[in-house]
Amino acid sequence: MALPSYASPVQRTYYYVYLLICSFVFFFLIAPLVAIIPISFSQSPFMVFTEGMMSWPPDPEAWSFRWYRYMVGICTDENLTTPCSNKWMIGTVNSFFVGFVSTFFATALGTLAALGLSRPHMPYKALIMSILISPMIVPLIITAAGMFFFYAKINLVYTFTGIILAHIALSTPFVVITVTATLVGFDMNMVRASQSLGAKPMKTFFKVIMPLILPGVISGALFAFITSFDEVVIVMFMASLDQLTIPKQMWAGIRQEISPVILCMATCLVVLSIFLLTTVELLRRRSEKMRGISRQ
Amino acid sequence: MEDIISTTNQILTTDGLPLKVSLRKTERKNKIRAFLLVFPLLLFIIITFVVPIGDMLLRSVDDSQINSVYSKTFEEYNKWDSENDELPPEAVYEAIFNEIHYGDKVQVGKALTRMNYSKSGWKSLIKKTRRAIKKIIKSGELPTSYKETMISIHEGWGDRLFWVSMKQMVNENTAIYYWNAIDRTYDIDGNVIMQDEKRRMYIKTWVRTFKVSVYVTFFCLILGFPVAHLLANLPLRYSNLLMIFVLLPFWTSLLVRTTAWIVMLQQKGVINGVLVWLGIINDDQRIQMVYNMTGTIIAMTQILLPFMILPLYSVMKVIPKSHMRAAQNLGAKPVRAFIRVYLPQTVPGMSAGGLLVFVLAIGYFITPELVGGKDGQLIGHWIAYHLKTTLNWGLCAAIGSILLVIMLVLYWLYNKIVGIDNIKLG
Numbered sequence: 001m002a003l004p005s006y007a008s009p010v011q012r013t014y015y016y017v018y019l020l021i022c023s024f025v026f027f028f029l030i031a032p033l034v035a036i037i038p039i040s041f042s043q044s045p046f047m048v049f050t051e052g053m054m055s056w057p058p059d060p061e062a063w064s065f066r067w068y069r070y071m072v073g074i075c076t077d078e079n080l081t082t083p084c085s086n087k088w089m090i091g092t093v094n095s096f097f098v099g100f101v102s103t104f105f106a107t108a109l110g111t112l113a114a115l116g117l118s119r120p121h122m123p124y125k126a127l128i129m130s131i132l133i134s135p136m137i138v139p140l141i142i143t144a145a146g147m148f149f150f151y152a153k154i155n156l157v158y159t160f161t162g163i164i165l166a167h168i169a170l171s172t173p174f175v176v177i178t179v180t181a182t183l184v185g186f187d188m189n190m191v192r193a194s195q196s197l198g199a200k201p202m203k204t205f206f207k208v209i210m211p212l213i214l215p216g217v218i219s220g221a222l223f224a225f226i227t228s229f230d231e232v233v234i235v236m237f238m239a240s241l242d243q244l245t246i247p248k249q250m251w252a253g254i255r256q257e258i259s260p261v262i263l264c265m266a267t268c269l270v271v272l273s274i275f276l277l278t279t280v281e282l283l284r285r286r287s288e289k290m291r292g293i294s295r296q
Numbered sequence: 297m298e299d300i301i302s303t304t305n306q307i308l309t310t311d312g313l314p315l316k317v318s319l320r321k322t323e324r325k326n327k328i329r330a331f332l333l334v335f336p337l338l339l340f341i342i343i344t345f346v347v348p349i350g351d352m353l354l355r356s357v358d359d360s361q362i363n364s365v366y367s368k369t370f371e372e373y374n375k376w377d378s379e380n381d382e383l384p385p386e387a388v389y390e391a392i393f394n395e396i397h398y399g400d401k402v403q404v405g406k407a408l409t410r411m412n413y414s415k416s417g418w419k420s421l422i423k424k425t426r427r428a429i430k431k432i433i434k435s436g437e438l439p440t441s442y443k444e445t446m447i448s449i450h451e452g453w454g455d456r457l458f459w460v461s462m463k464q465m466v467n468e469n470t471a472i473y474y475w476n477a478i479d480r481t482y483d484i485d486g487n488v489i490m491q492d493e494k495r496r497m498y499i500k501t502w503v504r505t506f507k508v509s510v511y512v513t514f515f516c517l518i519l520g521f522p523v524a525h526l527l528a529n530l531p532l533r534y535s536n537l538l539m540i541f542v543l544l545p546f547w548t549s550l551l552v553r554t555t556a557w558i559v560m561l562q563q564k565g566v567i568n569g570v571l572v573w574l575g576i577i578n579d580d581q582r583i584q585m586v587y588n589m590t591g592t593i594i595a596m597t598q599i600l601l602p603f604m605i606l607p608l609y610s611v612m613k614v615i616p617k618s619h620m621r622a623a624q625n626l627g628a629k630p631v632r633a634f635i636r637v638y639l640p641q642t643v644p645g646m647s648a649g650g651l652l653v654f655v656l657a658i659g660y661f662i663t664p665e666l667v668g669g670k671d672g673q674l675i676g677h678w679i680a681y682h683l684k685t686t687l688n689w690g691l692c693a694a695i696g697s698i699l700l701v702i703m704l705v706l707y708w709l710y711n712k713i714v715g716i717d718n719i720k721l722g
Contacts, residue, residue: 032556116333121326139659141676150348273547
């Protein structure tokens with residue numbers, strides 16, 4: 001990619017402008033996420049960089065864990081100005097609960113379906129695939145409206161069951177897509193070999209198929225988890241007032257009381273996403289290595 | 297002769313069946329097995345997702361609620377010869393008298409709202425009448441002429457306009473919500489006319505939704521193109537590292553990214569702070585960049601950028617580098633070689649990314665709602681508004697259905713150009 005030594009001055013200019021634009025875009029992509037981290041350790045009740053934070057040498061007065069204490073529900077601060085409650089912690093528990101339950105079902109259903117879809121004999125494959133992927137394609141607000149009307153009829157609104165069912169439907173497409181991708185180039189002879197050696201179908205599944213598709217299944221599960229964990233539109237319509245989740249609490253926070261507590265939670269979520277991204281990336285490399293496909 | 301040979305030469309399997317039959321049998325068995333694996337999820341998606349969406353589509357034209365409340369009235373109403381008679385016959389008055397009084401209170405109330413969509417004034421007319429009828433029934437004296445009694449309760453019952461407006465309700469299906477969703481309504485004779493000036497807000501929002509989506513797609517394309525090109529041409533070690541910059545926002549919660557943009561763009565925010573610090577603007581001229589359309593466009597561009605970069609990257613990755621070199625060897629200047637040789641080969645990536653970003657943008661709700669303020673709202677805002685605030689679910693469903701049809705057409709295009717099973721993640 002480097003510039004050849006015989007490049008003309010004009011080419012050089014072009015090249016540096018190009019690099020400048022690229023760095024700007026990378027900066028544009030990542031800067032907002034980085035900017036919130038220091039502000040979450042601020043002492044001030046506003047979401048801004050205070051003078052003290054930018055002074056040199058650093059002013060210890062300007063920095064604190066104050067808002068993190070608010071977030072975990074420790075409300076012992078004497079000069080309490082913003083509402084402090086354990087809502088964030090209730091939200092965290094609920095988010096993980098809904099996330100785990102829907103991930104479990106989404107992964108199980110999605111993996112089975114992907115196995116079926118990858119078989120050469122699958123009838124009406126294109127049609128079924130488009131139905132299964134549709135929850136990912138239809139805008140969330142339409143899905144939320146449709147589900148709200150329908151679930152209201154069968155008394156599932158304002159229940160966790162309703163939210164979980166909706167989240168399973170929303171997150172299965174991700175599992176189907178990732179597992180189907182792992183199954184591309186899957187050698188069916190291995191299944192035949194295992195069966196001809198006398199393994200029952202269940203044993204073949206757990207001993208031969210599962211280890212090979214496991215990276216795809218785990219990536220799919222992580223996608224499913226983050227989909228449910230991050231979902232707010234459906235929760236907003238289908239959850240009752242006291243059924244809090246992290247995104248719902250953040251939404252309320254941005255709407256009503258803009259305080260750095262939101263940024264503390266946001267920082268935690270950025271850390272979570274770094275962790276998830278790393279895991280998925282490692283899994284993908286492992287899967288490619290296992291299947292002997294190298295990235296061109 | 298040939299027939300005999302083919303039958304006698306048929307290959308048989310061990311259980312005596314002809315091979316063809318046996319093969320077909322196994323084939324069918326395999327098909328069923330494959331289908332059984334998919335079946336649980338298919339059923340689940342149909343029940344929890346496809347049926348609700350279909351239910352919403354039906355709701356957008358559904359007018360059965362009011363028809364069930366006033367079934368007898370409407371039956372008699374249809375017999376009214378409205379061309380020749382000024383007012384409906386006695387039987388209609390009698391029917392509506394009884395149905396207002398004996399009807400389920402909640403259902404009658406719901407129907408009132410619907411009646412007001414056709415002509416304002418119905419609500420107060422029926423509420424007043426209902427109270428008066430209650431007194432009459434209590435007194436035990438049933439009226440001799442329902443028509444005269446009702447007109448004496450409220451002169452609205454003698455107003456032909458109310459009765460004509462009822463014509464829009466007697467059908468089980470209605471298109472009124474669809475017309476409302478594009479700022480139109482029925483006049484009293486059932487012709488489609490524009491809404492009052494004050495109530496026209498949907499066309500404006502539809503236009504804005506498309507405008508914002510086009511802007512966002514355009515900005516994503518011009519920002520995403522160089523980055524995808526850089527990533528595709530750097531050695532793998534570096535490009536994998538830089539890819540994190542693209543993938544990390546992709547994995548981060550939407551609300552976090554939206555909050556982050558509020559922090560960046562607000563009046564006391566990071567960008568204004570830097571501009572003031574650099575002395576480009578004065579402290580009192582801080583730019584209003586959030587809670588308006590600018591904020592919506594900036595935030596949505598950053599949020600949707602990965603969806604542009606990833607398809608572009610995967611297309612650029614497989615364009616041989618030798619093409620550009622060959623073009624330059626043949627005498628093309630770099631710019632010309634780029635436009636004539638490189639750019640045409642990236643068209644599949646640009647159309648895939650562009651369409652994906654556009655489709656995602658027109659259905660966006662969370663980000664415009666939070667950073668859009670008053671003039672940065674997209675059409676999703678009205679769906680939520682009618683769902684939660686006005687409870688005008690028919691209109692909510694109609695707006696949703698129009699949006700859904702637009703999406704489906706765009707995805708059909710996407711499928712034609714890219715193929716829906718080529719969607720990749722990460």
